[in-house]
Amino acid sequence: MAIIEVTDLVKRYGTHTAVGGVSFAVEPGEIFGILGPNGAGKTTTVECVEGLRRPDGGSIRVCGIDPQRDRGELTQRLGAQLQASELPEKLTVREVMELYSSFYRAPADWRRLIEMLRLEDKLGTQFRRLSGGQKQRLSIALALVGDPEVAVLDELTTGLDPQARRDTWELIESIRDRGVTVLLVTHFMEEAERLCDRLALIDAGRVVAVDSPAGLVATVNDTQRLRFKPSAPLDHALLTELPEVTGVERAGTQLVVTGTGNVLHAVTTVLARNQVIAADLRVEQTTLDDAFVALTGRTLEETS
Numbered sequence: 637m638a639i640i641e642v643t644d645l646v647k648r649y650g651t652h653t654a655v656g657g658v659s660f661a662v663e664p665g666e667i668f669g670i671l672g673p674n675g676a677g678k679t680t681t682v683e684c685v686e687g688l689r690r691p692d693g694g695s696i697r698v699c700g701i702d703p704q705r706d707r708g709e710l711t712q713r714l715g716a717q718l719q720a721s722e723l724p725e726k727l728t729v730r731e732v733m734e735l736y737s738s739f740y741r742a743p744a745d746w747r748r749l750i751e752m753l754r755l756e757d758k759l760g761t762q763f764r765r766l767s768g769g770q771k772q773r774l775s776i777a778l779a780l781v782g783d784p785e786v787a788v789l790d791e792l793t794t795g796l797d798p799q800a801r802r803d804t805w806e807l808i809e810s811i812r813d814r815g816v817t818v819l820l821v822t823h824f825m826e827e828a829e830r831l832c833d834r835l836a837l838i839d840a841g842r843v844v845a846v847d848s849p850a851g852l853v854a855t856v857n858d859t860q861r862l863r864f865k866p867s868a869p870l871d872h873a874l875l876t877e878l879p880e881v882t883g884v885e886r887a888g889t890q891l892v893v894t895g896t897g898n899v900l901h902a903v904t905t906v907l908a909r910n911q912v913i914a915a916d917l918r919v920e921q922t923t924l925d926d927a928f929v930a931l932t933g934r935t936l937e938e939t940s
């Protein structure tokens with residue numbers, strides 16, 4: 637049975653419909669991602685799941701609880717990551733952990749959480765003196781201090797350097813391995829691909845697809861992208877007229893050719909016939925962004 641069930645969720649701000657009929661179900665023990673460009677309605681959706689916003693339509697159940705009807709019970713079972721601005725600047729890490737664990741009837745052992753998040757030598761440090769990565773890790777500790785069944789993490793690694801981002805991903809996997817279901821909001825394709833068991837692609841307040849990252853990529857698997865520097869100017873029409881080619885774009889000194897079937901062979905044959913060498917030729921893998929483009933006509937990347 638699903639641990640989170642969102643059915644036909646609608647949320648409006650004035651006349652603007654931020655979420656226009658979103659449905660998805662999360663199974664216990666999954667890392668379930670909500671991926672979409674800025675403004676797609678991701679945060680609004682999870683704020684409704686957390687009971688922070690009242691939906692205008694549809695229904696939500698988390699561990700069988702209606703977040704609006706029984707918010708008190710929900711906060712005991714669902715851990716939400718706080719934004720840095722919501723944390724008390726002058727409290728030390730120890731004080732923050734003691735304070736927040738006192739809110740729960742059966743809190744986790746916060747000292748173990750602090751060790752797991754490698755903050756044990758920061759216990760006496762005030763929140764405002766922590767680095768960005770340390771603040772982020774503390775906010776994850778606070779999402780877990782109530783020993784929740786579900787953790788909701790929103791834009792988990794925004795602002796972190798690549799190493800800190802990878803460390804955080806490992807941490808989220810270890811949380812999942814302890815049996816916590818994770819609902820993860822992100823606009824980073826790489827993060828979704830690496831971490832999520834399944835994900836909902838959201839665009840303009842609607843779910844465009846729900847599947848595993850591999851399943852989503854497989855829907856456009858036939859698409860390939862070639863990238864190379866032509867050794868001499870080349871009439872694009874020679875490529876676009878090939879049945880295998882679906883697009884040709886210039887990116888600086890490079891040409892990016894997308895296509896299907898044996899596009900590599902078709903393109904290199906035309907180049908050879910015209911005495912053009914394809915320097916630095918790369919065949920790029922299909923990504924979640926390609927799936928998003930195929931489904932919506934828009935890219936995830938340009939807005940993130």
Ligand SMILES: Nc1ncnc2c1ncn2[C@@H]1O[C@H](COP(=O)(O)OP(=O)(O)OP(=O)(O)O)[C@@H](O)[C@H]1O
Pocket residue numbers: 649652654672673674675676677678679680681823
């Ligand atoms: N409190 C609010 N009042 C009015 N409009 C809002 C409010 N919060 C969000 N919106 C609008 O609703 C839409 C969805 O916003 P939301 O924050 O849910 O998107 P998002 O996918 O989480 O985006 P981001 O990745 O930028 O956080 C946007 O157009 C946003 O401007």
